[in-house]
Amino acid sequence: MPTSGVLAGTADAPATAGDRDDPARAPAATASAAAAPARSWKDRLKAGLGLSRVKLGTALTSVFRRRKLDDEALADLEDALIAGDVGVDAAQHLIADLESRWKRAGDDANPRSELAAALVDLVAPLERPLVIGAERPFVIMLVGVNGAGKTTSIGKLAKWLQQQGLTVLLAAGDTFRAAAREQLAAWGERNGVAVIQQTSGDAASVMFDAVNAAKARSIDVVLADTAGRLPTQGHLMEELRKVKRVIGRAQEGAPHEVLLVVDANTGQNALAQVKAFDAAAGLTGLIVTKLDGSAKGGVVAAIAKQHPVPLKFIGVGEGLDDLQPFVARDFVDALLPADN
């Protein structure tokens, strides 16, 4: 059992049906239950990226129809890409790449498939799936601004890891708000995993306890939640470094992953977050959430061009299964309007 001051874990107490049915505690479970006739991940990805596709679509579709890549078409394309939050750098890169592909392919080439190929090449380096190494516990720390989706992603990741036969423990490192602890505890209950939390104490000591509890219980993976913070809040960014150091003291080499959670809706600001959190905490990966309901899916291309960090997972909804590994080809297919 964890050291004193740590509230009881819930490893042996899976969520009751009542918890699952309570929308206040378990909104995502309710949402996924409502979507019951399970759609394939590709369908949900496509539905999730619908707004981004529509935004990119108008100009692209007219270019795709013309099947002719003249200067006007290229300028339209570049505008559409920038409007789709691909960013200026990545848009220029894509247009140049498209032009050379077009020359190679000859006049009867298909602009959609050439653009898709250019986009896949650009974002493919981000396709680096999360691999749980041999270290035990394997510690994954999630960081990001408030509301990005850290806690929700931890809930979804806990399920994903359990599906691979791994045992999971959650560390309630967002110690600033009681509600944050409760939210994580609810996810713990729903997934039937222990949550290490403290009613007082700082994030670093929660993490220290959590890693030791995981060792004592032979848990495979620790998912460490942290409080949201803005890159401009220097003292909070410093606290993140401290939390990371303390995890390393509890277990050499930990945390093994530091994942930044970014809300796709923040568009180009997501890029600023990637740069700042990488500088402060040394990111090993990203989770881009809320691609559903956002027209800014193109930001993935901006990240790939300007500050590439492996994109481990993307979120396209609030359901438990709406977080999936990033697959470049599937993503591009869902992002680009159909060629017709």
Ligand SMILES: Nc1nc2c(ncn2[C@@H]2O[C@H](COP(=O)(O)OP(=O)(O)O)[C@@H](O)[C@H]2O)c(=O)[nH]1
């Ligand atoms: N639509 C949608 N909502 C999401 C997604 N991920 C998280 N959310 C919602 O975003 C809100 C903030 O999430 P939360 O995990 O509390 O953010 P945190 O402050 O970073 O821990 C919650 O209402 C989540 O349900 C997603 O991929 N799609």
Ligand SMILES: [Mg+2]
């Ligand atoms: Mg949170």
